Amino acid sequence: MKIGIYARGLSEKTGGSKEYIKLVCQNIGQVLPHGDTVWVIHNSRERLFDPDTRVKEVRLPGGNKLWCDFVLAPQLINRLGIEAVWFPKNVIPFGLKPSIRKIVSVLDLAHFYSELRAYDLKSTWYMKYMIKSSCQRADQIIAISRNTKKDLIEILRIPEKKIEVIPLAASSNYRCDITAAEVASVKKKYGLPSRYILFTGGISPRKNLVRLIKAFNLLRLPDNKPVHLVLTGGKGWRNEQILRIINSTSKVKRLGYVPDKDMPALYRMATVFAYPSLYEGFGMPILEAQASGVPVLSSRSSCLPEVGGDSVHYVDMYNISDIARGLSQLLVDQIERERLIKLGYKNIQRYSWQETARNILIILKDKNA
Numbered sequence: 001m002k003i004g005i006y007a008r009g010l011s012e013k014t015g016g017s018k019e020y021i022k023l024v025c026q027n028i029g030q031v032l033p034h035g036d037t038v039w040v041i042h043n044s045r046e047r048l049f050d051p052d053t054r055v056k057e058v059r060l061p062g063g064n065k066l067w068c069d070f071v072l073a074p075q076l077i078n079r080l081g082i083e084a085v086w087f088p089k090n091v092i093p094f095g096l097k098p099s100i101r102k103i104v105s106v107l108d109l110a111h112f113y114s115e116l117r118a119y120d121l122k123s124t125w126y127m128k129y130m131i132k133s134s135c136q137r138a139d140q141i142i143a144i145s146r147n148t149k150k151d152l153i154e155i156l157r158i159p160e161k162k163i164e165v166i167p168l169a170a171s172s173n174y175r176c177d178i179t180a181a182e183v184a185s186v187k188k189k190y191g192l193p194s195r196y197i198l199f200t201g202g203i204s205p206r207k208n209l210v211r212l213i214k215a216f217n218l219l220r221l222p223d224n225k226p227v228h229l230v231l232t233g234g235k236g237w238r239n240e241q242i243l244r245i246i247n248s249t250s251k252v253k254r255l256g257y258v259p260d261k262d263m264p265a266l267y268r269m270a271t272v273f274a275y276p277s278l279y280e281g282f283g284m285p286i287l288e289a290q291a292s293g294v295p296v297l298s299s300r301s302s303c304l305p306e307v308g309g310d311s312v313h314y315v316d317m318y319n320i321s322d323i324a325r326g327l328s329q330l331l332v333d334q335i336e337r338e339r340l341i342k343l344g345y346k347n348i349q350r351y352s353w354q355e356t357a358r359n360i361l362i363i364l365k366d367k368n369a
Helices: 016-031 065-080 121-137 146-156 180-190 209-218 240-247 260-269 284-291 304-308 320-332 334-348 353-365
Strands: 002-006 037-042 055-059 084-087 101-106 140-143 163-165 196-200 228-232 252-256 272-275 296-299 313-315
Touching (some): 002 016, 002 065, 002 353, 016 037, 016 284, 016 353, 084 353, 101 121, 101 353, 140 353, 196 209, 196 260, 196 284, 209 240, 209 320, 228 260, 260 284, 272 284, 272 320, 284 296, 284 334, 296 304, 296 320, 304 313, 313 320
Parallel strands (some): 002 037, 002 084, 084 101, 101 140, 140 163, 196 228, 196 272, 228 252, 272 296, 296 313
């Protein structure tokens, strides 16, 4: 069977969707039945995967997203004679042959929650139309969490039988041993303090960074040891207020984009990982922190309790004092820290990229679904 993966998201600089696509593509060859071939189609300038006789990499000639999505990719998929295609990032292009089986992953429905102010108006209108249209045209839909499945049913009125929940995982890079020299190198590179709370993700309203920083400023720790707040991720949008607060707070350090190779050490050195987001599709950073042996503080919003289970310290995402109390406890209460670290290691065992790839492949091959 000829299977396609439209992986244009691999050309993005960073982000959870890029990690999702990359790790599924890396693992799918390990579970691919004999006689099947997978074509990974993207527009990154570099070859991204090791040569494999059954996992073939095709690079589209062009950097324009819309040109790749709606012209080059459909033409190539039709020409290659691919029987089933996985679209891992919300959108199925038009122009595909009717005989081609189309599977789409919906990562979240943040565009449909106007109160989140997650994206600009143009992007919101475009994605609301394309997500709804893609779900209607798909043969099967993959939701990356039960919460996303619930959103698809309640907001878009998608039949439950059309949706399969396949969760994500943490990269094995976060579970590997990191040498002292690697840790020291990353610490020096970014000028990291000895003790810090870590947040990873873009700077946008739905990440709840204003309340996180205000909670951080309320901290009065009994041990009087200095602690900093370290933020990673791009600038996002509607970030003026957040950036002003960051720039006016001496112990908040914004690193911006951090390459994937540095992230495991960055997590490993953190004292606490904070993720009080207002809405997420999955919340992969929770698992990355737990795989790194770091206790996690999170909001109870959307999918986050589903992903973290009983291994996370949850707070009221709208209550600054509650966030501050949670941070304080995880910074100074060694018993609670050790309990959550132990539960975190247990929690990540529930998730596997190989299992994710295997379940996606099952849907791609199931012509009766």
